[in-house]
Amino acid sequence: MVEETHEHLFPEGVILVARRDAAEGLDLFPEELQAMSRATPARLREFALGRRCAREALARLGGPRVAIPMGRFRDPVWPSGYVGSITHCQGFCAAAVARTQPESGSCAIRGLGLDSEPIASLSAELAGVICTANECEWLATRQGDGIRWDRLFFCAKGSAYKCLFPTTHRFLEFRDLLVRFDPEHSSFDVQLPNLFGSPSHLLGRYKIRDAVLLAGTWMEESAPS
Numbered sequence: 735m736v737e738e739t740h741e742h743l744f745p746e747g748v749i750l751v752a753r754r755d756a757a758e759g760l761d762l763f764p765e766e767l768q769a770m771s772r773a774t775p776a777r778l779r780e781f782a783l784g785r786r787c788a789r790e791a792l793a794r795l796g797g798p799r800v801a802i803p804m805g806r807f808r809d810p811v812w813p814s815g816y817v818g819s820i821t822h823c824q825g826f827c828a829a830a831v832a833r834t835q836p837e838s839g840s841c842a843i844r845g846l847g848l849d850s851e852p853i854a855s856l857s858a859e860l861a862g863v864i865c866t867a868n869e870c871e872w873l874a875t876r877q878g879d880g881i882r883w884d885r886l887f888f889c890a891k892g893s894a895y896k897c898l899f900p901t902t903h904r905f906l907e908f909r910d911l912l913v914r915f916d917p918e919h920s921s922f923d924v925q926l927p928n929l930f931g932s933p934s935h936l937l938g939r940y941k942i943r944d945a946v947l948l949a950g951t952w953m954e955e956s957a958p959s
């Protein structure tokens with residue numbers, strides 16, 4: 735079933751399609767099936783649901799119905815003229831896709847990142863791996879406000895990594911990225927290390943709905959480097 739509950743996670747021009755796991759056919763292209771030849775049934779299902787969401791988003795943008803192969807580093811390979819990102823978490827799955835040359839009125843998007851996480855705190859040990867000292871200090875000020883900010887750091891950084899990867903092809907540690915949340919606007923800013931070809935900041939938004947945290951990050955064509 736398609737969910738229409740995550741609108742406004744991205745700027746205008748980005749299409750987000752979200753679905754819950756359901757007993758639907760796999761609907762995969764031969765090269766996608768080939769990439770999943772050794773997958774467990776559960777992994778195959780989540781992969782297929784991701785491709786289904788992605789193709790629906792592409793279709794809504796007037797894009798082609800094509801395979802979205804898996805890149806060497808598991809990154810989805812989008813058809814020319816499109817960027818996107820896929821996430822899944824406990825039966826929930828979503829894909830966001832945009833045109834790199836949009837119609838007038840929308841900003842040109844160079845990269846998209848989408849990540850989802852269950853609403854559950856991280857262990858203190860894991861939070862220390864994900865968050866910098868400044869971020870941990872900020873976390874301490876938000877205790878008791880009912881939001882799993884530690885998990886949101888994880889989610890926001892995961893989305894930023896996916897947004898950057900197709901441009902940088904660089905592995906990053908969580909603490910390479912500095913996230914500042916703006917709870918009033920459900921948004922965040924990601925300060926990046928000095929990486930060739932990428933801007934100095936990314937923008938993002940988050941949503942908390944139906945026991946799932948969702949973070950979306952985007953790179954605008956004109957982002958300052």
Ligand SMILES: CC(C)(COP(=O)(O)OP(=O)(O)OC[C@H]1O[C@@H](n2cnc3c(N)ncnc32)[C@H](O)[C@@H]1OP(=O)(O)O)[C@@H](O)C(=O)NCCC(=O)NCCS
Pocket residue numbers: 780781784804807808809810819820821822823848849850891892895896897899900905906907908911
């Ligand atoms: C990419 C990564 C963050 C995915 O996060 P996750 O929480 O495990 O899983 P999600 O379900 O949200 O996302 C998985 C999807 O991300 C996409 N993805 C995987 N690797 C990717 C990459 N290198 N670049 C962009 N997208 C990628 C894929 O579409 C994948 O789904 P699929 O295999 O069915 O196509 C993780 O697998 C990874 O590679 N981590 C190493 C780097 C890291 O985490 N550094 C710290 C963050 S800064």
